Amino acid sequence: MALRHAVLAALLDDEYSGYQLAKAFDISVANFWHALPQQLYAELARLEADGLVVGREVVQETRPNKRLFRVTEAGRAELERFAEAASKPSSIRDDLLVKVQTADRVGTGPVIEQLEQRAAAAGAKLELLGKLLDNMRGDTDEAEYLLRGERVGRYLTCLRGLAFEREHRDWCLRTAAVLRERQQTDAER
Amino acid sequence: MALRHAVLAALLDDEYSGYQLAKAFDISVANFWHALPQQLYAELARLEADGLVVGREVVQETRPNKRLFRVTEAGRAELERFAEAASKPSSIRDDLLVKVQTADRVGTGPVIEQLEQRAAAAGAKLELLGKLLDNMRGDTDEAEYLLRGERVGRYLTCLRGLAFEREHRDWCLRTAAVLRERQQTDAER
DNA sequence: GCATCATACTCAAGAAAGTGACTAGTCACA
DNA sequence: TGTGACTAGTCACTTTCTTGAGTATGATGC
Incomplete structure (x- = not known):
């Protein structure tokens, strides 16, 4: 039930509509918990029914009206409970890992391609996260920001995302290289 | 539907019973796709119904009989198709990341504790994976194994797991340290 | 002037994953 | 003699995630 808490966590920073939340x-948040807009709308409705968030209608002239949500005291208490409960490993x-597991015996070619696409995607995300971190930090240096900056939680989770994407990219490239080399070696025999 | 293919991938190496598969x-495989025994039994039943694996009864004297499964030609073809299809990101x-996201505002204490437990767990898994890799490699060096070893797929996925656990452990420790330091700083004010 | 994109949502159905409880025999140990 | 761990599995249920379609309006681009 962490989608629920991920939504609460996101709303703790700001009021959001479902649509805005989907973008945010x-x-x-997608670094560590991905969800489609439909899920977010559904979750917001449930959270509201449970009194953990409240929505208010915002009438707009030039676009459809929207509902902005914010976390209630009960919602905050729920996050508190969640933080105390055990996490699952x-x-x-x-x-892609499932595919690599058998890549030396079935369908090596397409797996190599996918590894390289993934590496590129991870590289792009890496850059994006780098910029996001720069942005949050502003012109304070990292040590200082970590010690005294605001919303350090978000910063820390982005750092995790960054490390993950880097690791992922490097592994994809290395794995693709290994599988390519093996194809070569096999062909020579 | 990757559990299905993870099971097929595992059965490609060896015949397994549901019980053995759960252990294996x-x-x-749990490095990149975790599942409970019940799920595996259910998946095996479905795979058999679809003709992707076949089971054979093995009568045992001192323990309950078991059914060993192996991949059929259709199963192999299914893996082939799977390898060619696009992977989801x-x-x-x-x-825990959800918790860290809000850790500077709600329930910092328990989150620090969990981070340290996680780091320890990741450390343990790291060691386990290290041993597994040593075991697979035997006394050939890594470059040689990657080029010519058997079951290199499994080796490569374990490498990914290793990198993941190391990254995870380091991040947990660093994050715990940051949150602790901030508690200190807050207390001083 | 028409197409497409962006905002802002809703509904329904289905597939996949996860949870809890339960059966039943064997073996070791104290 | 019973307590718990190990082998080997089954059944039923719930939650969560994904997919696909649909509604409505205004703005933007060619």
């Missing part, structure tokens, strides 16, 4: 999720859970 | 999953998906 895409850039920062994390693991990678990646299609 | 726990040590190697991977992300971290971790409870």
